[in-house]
Amino acid sequence: MAGHVTGDAAPAATGRKVHLRVQRIRPAYQQIADELRTQIVSGQLGSGDRLPSEPELCKAFGVSRSTIREALRVLASQNLVETRRGATGGSFVSTPDPERSVAALGASLGILVDTPRLHLDDLLEARLLLEPMAARLAAERADTDTISAVLAAADSPRQPSDPRSFSGHFDFHSTILMATGNLLFTMMGQPVADVLRTRLHRAEVVSSAEWDQANESHRVIAQHIAAGDPAAAEQEMRNHLNDLRPLYQRAGSW
Amino acid sequence: MAGHVTGDAAPAATGRKVHLRVQRIRPAYQQIADELRTQIVSGQLGSGDRLPSEPELCKAFGVSRSTIREALRVLASQNLVETRRGATGGSFVSTPDPERSVAALGASLGILVDTPRLHLDDLLEARLLLEPMAARLAAERADTDTISAVLAAADSPRQPSDPRSFSGHFDFHSTILMATGNLLFTMMGQPVADVLRTRLHRAEVVSSAEWDQANESHRVIAQHIAAGDPAAAEQEMRNHLNDLRPLYQRAGSW
DNA sequence: CGACTTCATTATGTCAGACATATGACCGTT
DNA sequence: AACGGTCATATGTCTGACATAATGAAGTCG
Numbered sequence: 001m002a003g004h005v006t007g008d009a010a011p012a013a014t015g016r017k018v019h020l021r022v023q024r025i026r027p028a029y030q031q032i033a034d035e036l037r038t039q040i041v042s043g044q045l046g047s048g049d050r051l052p053s054e055p056e057l058c059k060a061f062g063v064s065r066s067t068i069r070e071a072l073r074v075l076a077s078q079n080l081v082e083t084r085r086g087a088t089g090g091s092f093v094s095t096p097d098p099e100r101s102v103a104a105l106g107a108s109l110g111i112l113v114d115t116p117r118l119h120l121d122d123l124l125e126a127r128l129l130l131e132p133m134a135a136r137l138a139a140e141r142a143d144t145d146t147i148s149a150v151l152a153a154a155d156s157p158r159q160p161s162d163p164r165s166f167s168g169h170f171d172f173h174s175t176i177l178m179a180t181g182n183l184l185f186t187m188m189g190q191p192v193a194d195v196l197r198t199r200l201h202r203a204e205v206v207s208s209a210e211w212d213q214a215n216e217s218h219r220v221i222a223q224h225i226a227a228g229d230p231a232a233a234e235q236e237m238r239n240h241l242n243d244l245r246p247l248y249q250r251a252g253s254w
Numbered sequence: 255m256a257g258h259v260t261g262d263a264a265p266a267a268t269g270r271k272v273h274l275r276v277q278r279i280r281p282a283y284q285q286i287a288d289e290l291r292t293q294i295v296s297g298q299l300g301s302g303d304r305l306p307s308e309p310e311l312c313k314a315f316g317v318s319r320s321t322i323r324e325a326l327r328v329l330a331s332q333n334l335v336e337t338r339r340g341a342t343g344g345s346f347v348s349t350p351d352p353e354r355s356v357a358a359l360g361a362s363l364g365i366l367v368d369t370p371r372l373h374l375d376d377l378l379e380a381r382l383l384l385e386p387m388a389a390r391l392a393a394e395r396a397d398t399d400t401i402s403a404v405l406a407a408a409d410s411p412r413q414p415s416d417p418r419s420f421s422g423h424f425d426f427h428s429t430i431l432m433a434t435g436n437l438l439f440t441m442m443g444q445p446v447a448d449v450l451r452t453r454l455h456r457a458e459v460v461s462s463a464e465w466d467q468a469n470e471s472h473r474v475i476a477q478h479i480a481a482g483d484p485a486a487a488e489q490e491m492r493n494h495l496n497d498l499r500p501l502y503q504r505a506g507s508w
Numbered sequence: 509c510g511a512c513t514t515c516a517t518t519a520t521g522t523c524a525g526a527c528a529t530a531t532g533a534c535c536g537t538t
Numbered sequence: 539a540a541c542g543g544t545c546a547t548a549t550g551t552c553t554g555a556c557a558t559a560a561t562g563a564a565g566t567c568g
Binding site for chain 4: 279307308309323337338339340341342343344345
Binding site: 029033041043066069070073074075076077078096098100101104105107108109110111112114115117118122123125126129130133182183184185187188192 | 295297320324329330332350352355358359361362363365368371372376377379387436437439441442446
């Protein structure tokens, strides 16, 4: 049948008990997605490059247009391509976007945290590793623009009831993560912070006094960063996160 | 037209210049995927639950089967569902799988590291934050089974030319990350380690003597963990990673 | 000559219907 | 109880058609 794109993938010929389902042939749409992904990841197709049109891909792979479309859906939802309609439409290779990775990891953590594999304490522990170090690096590295951004973020206090807090600009912790100058801090720290924030927001267990105290800690941390004092910035961030711990644990018990 | 699942999403009525393309209606397959994703992420549909069959989803959403199938492709490639053919087939909500998140993050990092946004030094810096702390936590927490695994991993030296190194069992660094008992260490550390290992493997710049030295460090770290000495395990891991730094930087200049 | 409108072209989005194939349950036979 | 065959069910793939979005070219008007 035309849809059988490649030959069989025989199951592992071993004596050990394996849990894989014996499925000889991957669906054609999956194989086509795999082939196109390989071209993208290897650099054969670069950011902004346009894939052949759907009819052209049909000819190239010898399959129907609905099979091609399913393959493109796979790639698009993995943020490898994006499609546009119209005369200049088509599927274009996406620009690498860390924000999407952050969102995807955050979604995974959000699901995992409600299973026995991941606990709130694990998130708090990881945060306690990342964010004090982030504050330290920010104090060491931040240029004047970055320092301005950190100070501004500390000066815009937020509470869950304030819708402006979540619209348009990063909050204080995000700004610190970015101020490290190392994108990995954001990619690792942001998903953790997002899950924790969502949980706190949902639980509605933080008093105004507690918010005021948190905002004050933000200001102190920002001032240490502005003053170029890494040790103080790190220590203050660690104290701040330790102070927050009971709030998260209170939220976690709901 | 039947495919228009919901009304228009009007563009933001603001004076500020926005870069979003004015696309009033999200495709139906995207809207359907969003709706099903919400049911999964919110817990309305749990792991193992079967979604309605394709014809049933057609009736429920009032769209064609190819539109439904495209929506299912979106969810499946985001690891939210998996489909099986046959009489007991259908689409089933996936069990949360951190390995897939690790793979996805690793793929993102692998792409990003070749852009100006992420450098090899950033990966090394993140690793230098995570893995010494992982060694420390492993020394504090590991039970006898975990200690056995760490010792065994240290005792199976590996080189890039040895295909057995990469088949079936975790390497030493992975074992340390898991030995923390905090899944986040694996989810954050493994992708970084994988990108670095791939780069080192590809560059083929490590001599046998350097491998021997690395293996020796592994044994020393494992012994500190077995002895329950967190400070020594952390310091030795930090020293080990610092020793490796020139190898990665050599690989990075190719 | 610039602005505006119209239209053609191109590409994706969606549909209906059909057929292929995988898969497990069920039933009859040994 | 085991095995083989059959059947129902569900997904995989296909074909052909039409809808619709989006862009650029061409013509018109002031």
